[in-house]
Amino acid sequence: MKFNTKLIHGGISEDKTTGAVSIPVYRSSTFHQHELGAQPKWEYARTGNPTRQALEELIADLENGTRGFAFASGSAAIHAVFSLFSSGDHIIIGNDVYGGTFRLVNKVLKRFGLEFSVVDTRDLQTVEAAIQPNTKAIYFETPTNPLLKITDIAAVAKIAKAHDLKTIVDNTFATPYNQNPLTLGVDIVVHSATKYLGGHSDVVAGLAVTNDEKIAEDLAFLQNSIGSVLGPDDSWLLMRGIKTLGARMRIHHENAKLVYDYLENNDKVAKIYYPGNPESVGYDIAKKQMRGFGAMISFELNEGLDAKKFVESLQLIDLAESLGGIESLIEVPAVMTHAAIPREIRLQNGITDELIRLSVGLEDEEDLLGDLKQAFDKI
Numbered sequence: 001m002k003f004n005t006k007l008i009h010g011g012i013s014e015d016k017t018t019g020a021v022s023i024p025v026y027r028s029s030t031f032h033q034h035e036l037g038a039q040p041k042w043e044y045a046r047t048g049n050p051t052r053q054a055l056e057e058l059i060a061d062l063e064n065g066t067r068g069f070a071f072a073s074g075s076a077a078i079h080a081v082f083s084l085f086s087s088g089d090h091i092i093i094g095n096d097v098y099g100g101t102f103r104l105v106n107k108v109l110k111r112f113g114l115e116f117s118v119v120d121t122r123d124l125q126t127v128e129a130a131i132q133p134n135t136k137a138i139y140f141e142t143p144t145n146p147l148l149k150i151t152d153i154a155a156v157a158k159i160a161k162a163h164d165l166k167t168i169v170d171n172t173f174a175t176p177y178n179q180n181p182l183t184l185g186v187d188i189v190v191h192s193a194t195k196y197l198g199g200h201s202d203v204v205a206g207l208a209v210t211n212d213e214k215i216a217e218d219l220a221f222l223q224n225s226i227g228s229v230l231g232p233d234d235s236w237l238l239m240r241g242i243k244t245l246g247a248r249m250r251i252h253h254e255n256a257k258l259v260y261d262y263l264e265n266n267d268k269v270a271k272i273y274y275p276g277n278p279e280s281v282g283y284d285i286a287k288k289q290m291r292g293f294g295a296m297i298s299f300e301l302n303e304g305l306d307a308k309k310f311v312e313s314l315q316l317i318d319l320a321e322s323l324g325g326i327e328s329l330i331e332v333p334a335v336m337t338h339a340a341i342p343r344e345i346r347l348q349n350g351i352t353d354e355l356i357r358l359s360v361g362l363e364d365e366e367d368l369l370g371d372l373k374q375a376f377d378k379i
Ligand SMILES: *Cc1c(COP(=O)(O)O)cnc(C)c1O
Pocket: 073, 074, 075, 076, 098, 100, 101, 141, 145, 170, 172, 173, 191, 192, 193, 194, 195, 204, 205, 206
């Protein structure tokens, strides 16, 4: 099956007991056991639920993995994956990962004795140099948030394999429509399904996928033991969103290209970050490992221009955190998503006060560009 067909017919595409083409919401916490001690397929809904399982098989198919796992949020998925490791283990993480991942690492996981080194995973020599005798994994995002930096997934996975390390990629920004890290040698993919996979800004969810049998067994154990599972209603809602991922991504891509071209020709814009920019550092790698460039664009206004005034002047594009929804969302990382990072470090990482991040939605071209234009006219 090709990708867009898989979105609709992948996983479990029909309810076996009724033939329902939309997998029903099995809102049951426990299941009748007809024979004592017979180990039935369904016993308790934290361990497994038929609606959640349909979603888990779907995401496994979409990421070319063998097993998928659904969690109450992307953060819960990331926590479960890091729980594969033990006190004293060392993990290399990308220096531009999601702010909540840094918080989880620094404020929670370090208290449990996990050790981390933060590196720019685009630089393969730095990655290799960070490997220690107790290193167990390399974790990163590509493209990153908000600067859309591109790491060569296959190259990092190759280094990891040579040192017997696991590679973990947060594939939230690219989605499986554009990029399949497992196919490039990665061991585990995680998603904040809250973003493009759900796609309608109406559900918080997380997913993890692997193609390694031992990791799958361990993740199933952790998912059940930690218990941060996705409920059947949200599993259903997420599956419903995923079915239109292909249709949505095609318009997301089209609109992102239009917005990019508009910003590129705007003399109030100093800098644009977009993986589809042929002049950007990571362009060749993005072209090699991604089927499309996604619809996240970050840009910097000329120095002295008022980012606050600009985003507050928008009438259609919502000033809000999050991304990947049908509606265009805009934010100022320095004040919103990345405010927890000290200004000095933020500036070192290239996140200036003038930087604006735009998640390009599915609105009509005239309205989208018209809204940007009238806001630019006000600054
Ligand atoms: C939003 C996000 C997360 C966290 O996911 P939640 O569903 O909000 O817990 C993790 N990684 C990336 C790249 C994200 O954008």
